[in-house]
Amino acid sequence: MKADLSPRMKTCLYGLMCVLLVPFVFPTWWMVTSSVKPISDIFAFPPQLVPQNYDWTTYTKVFELQPFVQQYWNSAYIAAVVTIGTMIVSSMAGYAFARIRFPFANTIFMIVLLGLLIPSEVTIVPLFQMFLQAGMVNTHWPLILVPIFGAPSVFSTFVMRQFFVTLPTELEEAARVDGLGRFKIFRKIALPLAKPALASVAIFTFLHSWNLFLEPIVFLSSAEKFTLPQALTQYTDAYGGPMWNIQLAAATLTALPVLIVFIIAQKQFVEGLAHTGLKG
Amino acid sequence: MVVAQDHAVPEGRSSSPFWTIARRDSLAGFLFIAPQLVGISIFVLIPLGLVFWYSLHEWNVLANTFTYTGAQNYRMLIEDTNLLEVLGATAVFSSGLVIFNLSLALLLAVLLNQKLAGISIFRTLFFSPVVVSLVAWTIVWGFLLQKNGGINGLLQVFGVEGPNWLREETTAMISVIVVQVFKNVGLNMILFLAALQGVPNELYEAARIDGAPRFKQFRRITLPLISPTILLTSIITIVGSLQVFAQIAVLTQGGPGLSTTVLVYYLYQQAFQFHFFGYGSTLSILLFVIVAVLTFAQWQMRKRIVFYES
Numbered sequence: 001m002k003a004d005l006s007p008r009m010k011t012c013l014y015g016l017m018c019v020l021l022v023p024f025v026f027p028t029w030w031m032v033t034s035s036v037k038p039i040s041d042i043f044a045f046p047p048q049l050v051p052q053n054y055d056w057t058t059y060t061k062v063f064e065l066q067p068f069v070q071q072y073w074n075s076a077y078i079a080a081v082v083t084i085g086t087m088i089v090s091s092m093a094g095y096a097f098a099r100i101r102f103p104f105a106n107t108i109f110m111i112v113l114l115g116l117l118i119p120s121e122v123t124i125v126p127l128f129q130m131f132l133q134a135g136m137v138n139t140h141w142p143l144i145l146v147p148i149f150g151a152p153s154v155f156s157t158f159v160m161r162q163f164f165v166t167l168p169t170e171l172e173e174a175a176r177v178d179g180l181g182r183f184k185i186f187r188k189i190a191l192p193l194a195k196p197a198l199a200s201v202a203i204f205t206f207l208h209s210w211n212l213f214l215e216p217i218v219f220l221s222s223a224e225k226f227t228l229p230q231a232l233t234q235y236t237d238a239y240g241g242p243m244w245n246i247q248l249a250a251a252t253l254t255a256l257p258v259l260i261v262f263i264i265a266q267k268q269f270v271e272g273l274a275h276t277g278l279k280g
Numbered sequence: 281m282v283v284a285q286d287h288a289v290p291e292g293r294s295s296s297p298f299w300t301i302a303r304r305d306s307l308a309g310f311l312f313i314a315p316q317l318v319g320i321s322i323f324v325l326i327p328l329g330l331v332f333w334y335s336l337h338e339w340n341v342l343a344n345t346f347t348y349t350g351a352q353n354y355r356m357l358i359e360d361t362n363l364l365e366v367l368g369a370t371a372v373f374s375s376g377l378v379i380f381n382l383s384l385a386l387l388l389a390v391l392l393n394q395k396l397a398g399i400s401i402f403r404t405l406f407f408s409p410v411v412v413s414l415v416a417w418t419i420v421w422g423f424l425l426q427k428n429g430g431i432n433g434l435l436q437v438f439g440v441e442g443p444n445w446l447r448e449e450t451t452a453m454i455s456v457i458v459v460q461v462f463k464n465v466g467l468n469m470i471l472f473l474a475a476l477q478g479v480p481n482e483l484y485e486a487a488r489i490d491g492a493p494r495f496k497q498f499r500r501i502t503l504p505l506i507s508p509t510i511l512l513t514s515i516i517t518i519v520g521s522l523q524v525f526a527q528i529a530v531l532t533q534g535g536p537g538l539s540t541t542v543l544v545y546y547l548y549q550q551a552f553q554f555h556f557f558g559y560g561s562t563l564s565i566l567l568f569v570i571v572a573v574l575t576f577a578q579w580q581m582r583k584r585i586v587f588y589e590s
Contacts, residue, residue, distance in 0.1 A: 010396060017391055017402050023462045024406055030430055031420040043426070047433035054405035093316035102309025113318060115324050117575060119523045121544045122568045123327035125334060125551050125561050130327065149319020157316055182308035211414040213526035214544075218552055233530060237289070244423055251416035262411040266404045269411070270470055 028255070035059075035249040042244050057160055058249040066231055067224045068250065074184040075228040075254075078143050079209040085148035086156050086205045087198055094160025095186050099172070109161075115154030120146065121214065128218055142219045143227070163197035164190060203269055210258065230253045328568075334561035341555040353562040365538045366546045369453070373522040373542050376457045381517050382510065385465050388470035390498075403473075407466035414463065418530040421459040425531075449539040452532050456509070456540050460527055463521075469515045475509035476502065510583075515578045519571055543567050 005013070029049075034042060038055035041048060062068050096102070097109050120127075131142045147153060147229055167190065175185050191198075216230045223234070232254060235247040296584065338349045357363060385470060392403050409417060424430040426443040432442030445451045487497045503510075525544045528534060534541035534549070541549075551560025 005394060005396070013391060013394060013396060020388065020391075021402070021405055023458075024409055025421045027417065027424065027462075028408070028412060030424060033417065034423065043428045043433075045428075045433055046437050047430050089315045092312045096309045100305050100312065101310035102306040105309065108313060108317060111325070112320055115320055115343035117572055118324055118328060118568060119519065119571060121322065121523055121525070122564045122571075123331055124548075125557055125564055126327035126330035127323065128552075129557075130332070131332075144324050145319075149315060149322030151320075153316065153319070171544075179295070182305065182312075186312070186576065207411065209525070211527070213415060214548065217529075218548075229413065229526065232413075232415050232419060242419075242422075245418055246425065251413070251419050252292075254413045255416040258411050258413065259408065262408065264406065266407070270403065270407055 028259070031248050031255065032252050035245060035252045037245055039243075039245055047083050055245070057239040058245045059253075061243075061246050062235075062250045062253065065246065066226075066234060068231065068253075070224050071226050071228055071231040072253075074140065074226065075210060078140055078227060079206050080146045081144055082209040083202050083205045086143070086153045087201055088199060089148055090156035090160050091191060091194060091198060092186070093157045094162075095164050095190055097157070097161045098164035099169075099190070100182065112154055112157060116158070120151050120152055123151075124218060131219065135218055138221050138225055139219075140225065141170075143209070143212060143215055146215070147205070152205075154207060156205060159201055160194065160197055163194055167193055199268060207258075218249065301487060331561045331564045331568075333560055333564050337558045339556070339558040339559065349558075353559050356559060357562055357566065361548070362541075366541050366543055367457060369538065369540060370522070370542045372453060373457060373524070373540070374518060376453070377521045377524075378514060378517050380457060381461045381465050381468060382514060384461060384515070385468035385472050386510075388465070388469045389476055392469070392473055393476045403470075406469060409463050410466040412463075414526055415530060417463050418459060418527050421455075422531050425455055444503055446532050447536055449536055452540050456524075456527055456531055459531065460521075460524055463527075468517065471509055471513055472506065475506040479505045511578065511582055515575060518574055518578070522567065522571055522574075543570070 033049070033051050035058055036054050037044075037048065037051045038053050041051065041053055042184050043051075059199060093112070097105065097112075127142065128137070131137050134141075136142060157218045171189055171193075172185050174271065175189055180188070211229060212227065213229045220226055220230065223231075226234070232247060235243045235250060237243055303495060320552055322582050326423045335353050336348060336350060338347050338352065339345075388406055392399055392406070426432075427447070429445040431445070435442040443581060445455045481502050483505075484497055492500070522542075523544060524542065525548065528540055528545045529548075532540040534545050543563065544567065547563040550563060
C-alpha cells in the first residue's frame, strides 16, 4: 500500500483523518475547557467550544472537598512501587524461563501463564477475604502486592521472556567461561540489553496501576486512602449528582501530567508498546 | 527453554563435586522464578481454589455463617433470571466492542501506513486516549453524553434532538461500547500498523504489475499476511472486554434496568454490594470458564483461519 498518492487522494485522506480524530481529541479539549467554566455555563447552549467566562475556583474546590494532594500521592507512589517491583520480578522470572535450564521449567512456565487466563476479577472475592484476614483491608498493600506478584505481572514476565529468547547467547556464554555467576550475568549483561522490553513493561504496568478501579473500590474505604480514579467519582453534591466542573478539574489534574509525558516521549511509548505486541 | 545450555563450557571457578554447573543452574533458576512462583501461588492459585470452595457454600456475612450447600449456588445460577439478561448484555457488549474496535483499528492503521507528511502527529493523537486516565476519560464522556450535554448540544445546533444517551437501553449500550473503543483502539492500531509495515513491498508491486485493484490487494495480500496479528488482538480485546468495569460503574451503573450490567459488574454487585459472597464466587467461576473457553476456542481457530505464521 506504499504507492505514491495523487494530490487529490492525499487531501481526501487528510480530511478523513481529521474527521476521525474528533472523538479522540475533542473529549480531552472539552475536559480541560469545561473545567474552568462557571457552573452556569457548563450546559450552555450553544456549547461553548472556548470558555466565555472563567471560574478558576473549581481548582481550589478540588483540594477543599477532598484530601486531593494525599490521593494524588497515593496513586503516584503506588504506581511507582508497582512499576519498579514488576520490572524486578518479571525480568528475573522472564530471564530464567528464557535462559536457565532447571527441573520442571516448562511445567512452572505453564502454571505461571495460567495467570493470563485468570483475570483478577475472578479472584477478587477470595483476595478480599485473604486481605481481610491479614488485616490489610483499607491499606494500600493489596494494590501493591497483587499487581507485582499476582496475575497482572504475568504478562510482563511473558514479554520479558520473549525478549530474552531473541537475545544472542554468545555474550553470556563468554561471561560464563570467565566464571561469572548467573546473577552477575543477568545483572551486568542481559538486563542492560533488555532496556527496550523493560521500558514497555514499565509503561504498561504504570498505566495499569494508575487506572486501577475495581480493586481500590473493593479494598479502600476512607477518603485519605483513596487513589485518583476512585477520588474522581467522589465529587458529588448532596443528591449524589456529579459536580461537573469540579469533577472535570480533578480529571484534568489526573490526566494532563501523563498526557504531557506521553507527548514528550511519544516515540518511546508507541514503539515500546508495538514491540511488546509483536513479540507477545 | 529454547536456548540449550552448553554443558561443554569448562567450569570457571568451583571444582566442588556437588555444585556442578547443572546443579548451580537449577538453584539459580529456582531463585530467579521464586518471587513470581510464590506470588502466583498466593495471589492466583490459592484464590482460584478458594473461589471454587466458596462457590459450594452459602455465606451469610451478617449472621457470620458459612454452610456447605454443594451445588446449590450452581442451581441458583441456572434459575437466576437476571443472569440471562446479564449474559446477553455481556455478549452484546463484548462482540460489539471487538467488532468495532478491530475494524476501526485496522482502518486507522491502513491510513497511518500511507506516505503522508506529518503522519506521526496523527499517530500520536489517535493513540493519546490510551494514556489518558481511564476514569477521567469516562467522566468526560459521561458529561458529553448527558441529556443536555455537549453531544446533544452539537446535534441541536443542526436541529437534531439527541436521545438521553445513558438512560435509554440501546443508546446506553452503544455509549459504553463507543467510550471504551475510543479509549483503547490506539493499542490495536499500533499492533496492526507494525504488522502492515512487515508486509513485504514486493508483493504489492507484483500485484500492481498484474493489475490487481487496491481493494483486491488488501483482501488477498494484506489480510492473510496480518492474520496472526488479527487473532492476537482479538484474543486480547475479547478477554479485556470481559474485564470492563470502571466504565460501566461510572457511566450507567449497569442501567437502565440490567441493559448494561455485564458479568463483572453483576459479580461486583452480588459480592460487594449485596454481600452474597457464595453466589459471587459462583459467578467468578462462570467468568473464569467463559474466559478459558473463549481463549481456547480462539487458539483452535488459529489452525483454520490464520493463513501464515512466522
